[in-house]
Amino acid sequence: xxxxxxxxEIFVIDxxxxxxxxxxxxxxxxxxxxxxDCFYGYHTAxxxxxxxxxxxxxxxxxxxxxxxxLFIDGPDDMAIVQxxxxxxxxxxxxxxxxxxxxxxxxxxxxxxxxxxxxPRDGQKALEYIxxxxxTHNARGVKLYTAEWNGDSKGWKLxxxxxxxxxxLCDKLGIRNIHVHKGPTIIPLNKDAFDVHDVDxxxxxxxxxxxxxxxxxxxxxxxxxWIAVQETNVYGGLAVVLPFIHARPRYFGEVMAELLFWLGPxxxxxxxxxxIWTPKWLVEKFWAYQIPEDIAAERGVQxxxxxxEKILGLxxxxxxxxxxxxxxxxxxxxxxxxxxx
Amino acid sequence: xxxxxxxxxxxxxxxxxxxHVNDPELDEPLTDLGFVEAVSVGEAGDVLVCFRLPTYWCSxxxxxxxxxxxxREVAALPWVARVSVRLEDHMCAEEMNEAVxxxxxxxxxxxxxxxxASLDEVREKFDRKAFQRRQEAVLLALRRRGLAPRDVAxxxxxxxxxxxxxxxxxxRQRLRYLAILDARGLAPRxxxxxxxxxxxxxxxxxxxxxRMGGLRAVRINMEFGGALCRGLKANRYKEVVQVDGEPxxxxxxxxxxxxxxxxx
Numbered sequence: 001x002x003x004x005x006x007x008x009e010i011f012v013i014d015x016x017x018x019x020x021x022x023x024x025x026x027x028x029x030x031x032x033x034x035x036x037d038c039f040y041g042y043h044t045a046x047x048x049x050x051x052x053x054x055x056x057x058x059x060x061x062x063x064x065x066x067x068x069x070l071f072i073d074g075p076d077d078m079a080i081v082q083x084x085x086x087x088x089x090x091x092x093x094x095x096x097x098x099x100x101x102x103x104x105x106x107x108x109x110x111x112x113x114x115x116x117x118x119p120r121d122g123q124k125a126l127e128y129i130x131x132x133x134x135t136h137n138a139r140g141v142k143l144y145t146a147e148w149n150g151d152s153k154g155w156k157l158x159x160x161x162x163x164x165x166x167x168l169c170d171k172l173g174i175r176n177i178h179v180h181k182g183p184t185i186i187p188l189n190k191d192a193f194d195v196h197d198v199d200x201x202x203x204x205x206x207x208x209x210x211x212x213x214x215x216x217x218x219x220x221x222x223x224x225w226i227a228v229q230e231t232n233v234y235g236g237l238a239v240v241l242p243f244i245h246a247r248p249r250y251f252g253e254v255m256a257e258l259l260f261w262l263g264p265x266x267x268x269x270x271x272x273x274x275i276w277t278p279k280w281l282v283e284k285f286w287a288y289q290i291p292e293d294i295a296a297e298r299g300v301q302x303x304x305x306x307x308e309k310i311l312g313l314x315x316x317x318x319x320x321x322x323x324x325x326x327x328x329x330x331x332x333x334x335x336x337x338x339x340x
Numbered sequence: 341x342x343x344x345x346x347x348x349x350x351x352x353x354x355x356x357x358x359x360h361v362n363d364p365e366l367d368e369p370l371t372d373l374g375f376v377e378a379v380s381v382g383e384a385g386d387v388l389v390c391f392r393l394p395t396y397w398c399s400x401x402x403x404x405x406x407x408x409x410x411x412r413e414v415a416a417l418p419w420v421a422r423v424s425v426r427l428e429d430h431m432c433a434e435e436m437n438e439a440v441x442x443x444x445x446x447x448x449x450x451x452x453x454x455x456x457a458s459l460d461e462v463r464e465k466f467d468r469k470a471f472q473r474r475q476e477a478v479l480l481a482l483r484r485r486g487l488a489p490r491d492v493a494x495x496x497x498x499x500x501x502x503x504x505x506x507x508x509x510x511x512r513q514r515l516r517y518l519a520i521l522d523a524r525g526l527a528p529r530x531x532x533x534x535x536x537x538x539x540x541x542x543x544x545x546x547x548x549x550x551r552m553g554g555l556r557a558v559r560i561n562m563e564f565g566g567a568l569c570r571g572l573k574a575n576r577y578k579e580v581v582q583v584d585g586e587p588x589x590x591x592x593x594x595x596x597x598x599x600x601x602x603x604x
Contacts, residue, residue, distance in 0.1 A: 034396035034431075038572070041395065045571025218564045221557035247567055253560055 002075035002282050002311065010286075010308050011323050013112075013315040014070060014079040014278050016178070016213060016238040016270030019103050020095040023060035032089035043275050046242035051280055061274055063103050071110060074278040076271075077312065077330060078321070080112040082142040082178065097136055104136075109329055112319055114140040114178065119161035120149045126168055133172045139319060140176030141169065142213070145197070157197040163204075170207045176318055177201075181223070182214025182239055195223050202230035209318055211268060214239045215258060224261035234318070235262055237310070238270035244284045252290040260298040264306040268315050282311065350381045353417050358389070361409035364463065365402050366566045367470035374573055375406070377428065385421035387414050392428045394572035400432040401462050407436065468538055469558055471524060474517040475535060476555035481510035489548035497521070498530030 002010040022036030040058050057065070070076040081103065086094040093099065097115045104111040115132035117125045132138040146154045155162060157179065169177065181195050195216040202210050213236040216223030227233040235258055243251040258267055269285070271278040289295075290302050316323050344352050358379070361370050370376050370391065378390040389410050393403060407425045414423045425440055427433045478500075482492050485505075501518065505511040521527050526536050533542035535551075543551055 031396075031431075038395045038397060041572040041575050042568070044575040045568065218561035220561050220564070221554075224557075243564075243567065246571065247563075250560075250563055250567065253556070254564075257557070257560065 001077055011312040012075050012077050013312040014076045014271050015236050015268035015315050017079045017081050017273040018095050019066055019081060019100050021060050026090045026092055028089055028091050035089055039275055046246050047276060048245050069277050075282045076278050078110055080114060082114050083116045114138060114142050116142050117165055118149055119165045120152055120155055125165055129168050138174055142178040144180045157201045166205050170205055176209050178211045178213055181212050181216040195219050199226045202233050211236050224257060227262045234266045236268045236270050238272035241281050242276050244288055249291055252294045256290055256294050256298040256300050259300040264309050265314055267310045269311045354379050354387055354414055357413040360413050364405045364466040367473055385419050387420055388424045390426045390428055394569045396431050403427055471520050472555050472558040473562055474513055474520055476559055477513035478517045481505055490545045493543045493545045495534045497527040497532045497534045500534040
């Protein structure tokens, strides 16, 4: 719960969090080391100085650390925890759904557990989607089209195998498809940031919602254009939001574009924890105003009402969360680590 | 930035040439971005340039384009006999450096990884973006100088050639814009409109807002990468090695101690 300076309570759903193990003990090879090092680079490059972590905590943090940073020190009411397997880089995977399930089981009211699949696994991918539904009751997945798999250096949502997987998700009610389209860790063939495949699948799967993580930056214009055409395309603000500190004017330009093209109902707050922590992000976001000249150019404002939608209400709508009911439920189990 | 004047003449020549090599994605010189790690010059005119990118994962196609640019620019110096380019700490470093030292072309090196092969397409795509970004910078600078949309739409190439800016960054962008106009064969004559689009269509007063909206979108995309890359580069090689809890002198000499105020 975020309390505004005027005392209003804002319900916060963190749209993108991780519970990873990138420690040297879990690294399988140089790629594993370079991967977590790169994440740490993002962390140090865009965090305020007093929010930077020691490398060792960043590599591997405990459930208690995570709970504290999101819900006690941080303003989150709920968090969507995304899965990233990377089994070629890490012995036990980076943050598999099994690892994430340990936190969701301990704090079931706090977490929305999302899975992942790789359509290049063929029949196994379809079986895995069934497993996600049956074992973890997943309501969403996070897909990483730039991931390597054998000889393949990436895939598209429009690949026939991906269509089969999406059709199965639709059938099973896994309706929220988060797609990583943004700065790439592992480069794709020609254009690592292309977002056009989202356009096609959004048209063909009207029952699914496509949340484009990182708003397709650095392809913001393409993403905005697609999101205007397709009613079921959303933007996740992970990685975009920390620019609020490092480059506040630039952040205003991005927000102005997003509000102009997508409107206030299709943007989701996300910290990308543990790359960044939600406390400073939400505080700065609530205090932020788009610089006047930029706002005037696009005729948009970032009002309190819009901020409240972005911080929680939009994600609540996607994941069928009744905010008042959820607030009441959480109030009965107040935040406490000592409760274990 | 190092003091160029203090360098031996041949080293200075090389660094000056390297100012002409841009990161294709960011349209900024490698030397400004801090990507060039070391340059050495042998007595026989052999040059070795080592460069590093912000992450191990930076797109190989961009890395190839940069290596190619380094080789081309340095080889243009009359006294240079041989150029070696070495990419360090990158996922493709081994294949790429091997191809270079074996004297094979980058196209050969690329053939090892066919999925990265269409460099011409990548180069053209980012060259177009660079054109748009430079054009926006010049248009905004002219607006700051008090010109109305009508005035910039009416401006000719000859007038732009003749109107330097006092502000260094605006002047730098003007010269870069003129260079890319020439490179693309746009507005070649003095009475041509100074601000054609990529297809050569002139800027109009009525079309000003739409043109600027499009150019702004290109800049927003490019700046995202630029800001991230600078931040990542600034932090990548700054892990402090500590002895008894304190950084050693070597760490300070190698700038491994985090420059807290400059990071990000």
